[in-house]
Amino acid sequence: MKIWQLNSPHHLQRAEAPDLVRGKDQVKIKVTKALLSEADVSVFSGATRVKYPAVPGRFAIGQVTEASPETFMQKGDRVFLADVTEDESAPDGLRIAGESAPGFYRDFALAGPDEAYVLPASVSDEAAFLIDAVAMAEHVADELHISVGQHVLVFGGGLYGNVLCQILIYHRAVPILADNNAERLARAKKSGIYYTFPNDETLRSHILEVTGGKLADAAVYLAFSNKSDPSALFSLVARNAYVAFCAPVGKSLSVNLGYALKNNVTVKGITESREFVSTAINILANKAVNFSEFPYRSFPEESLPEMLEKYASVFEENGSLPEEMDIFKFIF
Numbered sequence: 001m002k003i004w005q006l007n008s009p010h011h012l013q014r015a016e017a018p019d020l021v022r023g024k025d026q027v028k029i030k031v032t033k034a035l036l037s038e039a040d041v042s043v044f045s046g047a048t049r050v051k052y053p054a055v056p057g058r059f060a061i062g063q064v065t066e067a068s069p070e071t072f073m074q075k076g077d078r079v080f081l082a083d084v085t086e087d088e089s090a091p092d093g094l095r096i097a098g099e100s101a102p103g104f105y106r107d108f109a110l111a112g113p114d115e116a117y118v119l120p121a122s123v124s125d126e127a128a129f130l131i132d133a134v135a136m137a138e139h140v141a142d143e144l145h146i147s148v149g150q151h152v153l154v155f156g157g158g159l160y161g162n163v164l165c166q167i168l169i170y171h172r173a174v175p176i177l178a179d180n181n182a183e184r185l186a187r188a189k190k191s192g193i194y195y196t197f198p199n200d201e202t203l204r205s206h207i208l209e210v211t212g213g214k215l216a217d218a219a220v221y222l223a224f225s226n227k228s229d230p231s232a233l234f235s236l237v238a239r240n241a242y243v244a245f246c247a248p249v250g251k252s253l254s255v256n257l258g259y260a261l262k263n264n265v266t267v268k269g270i271t272e273s274r275e276f277v278s279t280a281i282n283i284l285a286n287k288a289v290n291f292s293e294f295p296y297r298s299f300p301e302e303s304l305p306e307m308l309e310k311y312a313s314v315f316e317e318n319g320s321l322p323e324e325m326d327i328f329k330f331i332f
Contacts, residue, residue, distance in 0.1 A: 025068070043103075062079055131281060152175050153178065153233065154222070155220065180228070240266075
């Protein structure tokens with residue numbers, strides 16, 4: 001089996017690994033496409049510590065080549081591979097692909113019934129790479145007890161923020177998107193998100209105008225390419241509101257809870273949303289998310305070292321990745 005092996009930061013190379021032996025409750029999957037995500041760049045650069053040698057690759061789709069009845073999957077099924085799975089032996093109880101477990105920059109993978117999800121024909125490969133964002137959005141809606149007509153402030157207008165706002169609209173809530181990137185705000189408008197504002201000193205007055213003189217009923221902070229102060233959310237929500245802070249697994253976030261305590265704000269932390277993956281696939285199958293405004297680019301797998309090096313330099317210089325990196329994919 002061929003893998004892309006990271007021997008140390010910035011040193012990724014093609015390598016051979018023993019062929020995988022399938023267990024009776026597993027399927028063997030040929031990896032067909034994998035996403036180049038911020039998590040992969042962080043592992044490649046050494047910002048996220050892993051045990052070497054490591055195989056990066058957080059998100060992927062593939063095709064089942066070997067199966068058994070116990071898995072409820074069949075040979076030929078197109079599947080989404082779970083990036084986070086349970087592991088009782090791990091310190092936090094989770095295995096993270098490309099970090100604490102082998103990632104998907106390789107030819108084949110093994111998966112049990114809870115580690116791969118069959119994709120219907122109506123969910124394209126491009127849409128499949130939105131599953132994590134949609135699952136997180138559904139997780140947010142559940143944790144914040146979103147109801148019809150609620151005004152929900154969203155800090156962060158990247159891919160995850162854009163998808164979250166669309167899911168809030170799907171649940172008939174009213175998102176208010178705040179971001180300081182004009183391109184992101186423009187993309188959000190084109191995606192059908194009506195209330196989009198700069199995240200500056202005018203934001204409070206915009207919220208009051210939208211809500212008819214009230215503060216937001218709930219709020220979400222997305223720690224995905226977001227440099228704004230997360231604690232600023234608390235002064236923009238009503239008393240007894242729900243506030244969620246969303247970040248990739250393993251990413252730390254410092255929040256001052258003083259204002260939240262004073263106003264009886266309920267705080268939720270969300271880092272992974274594996275229990276909402278099936279829901280996300282169903283939503284995408286029903287075309288409930290518009291991703292036409294986001295650029296998709298494809299590269300052969302031979303470009304992996306070059307592109308990871310490129311974006312590691314960009315991340316080191318800017319502290320964030322270009323918007324198109326959110327949905328950058330590789331074809332194997």
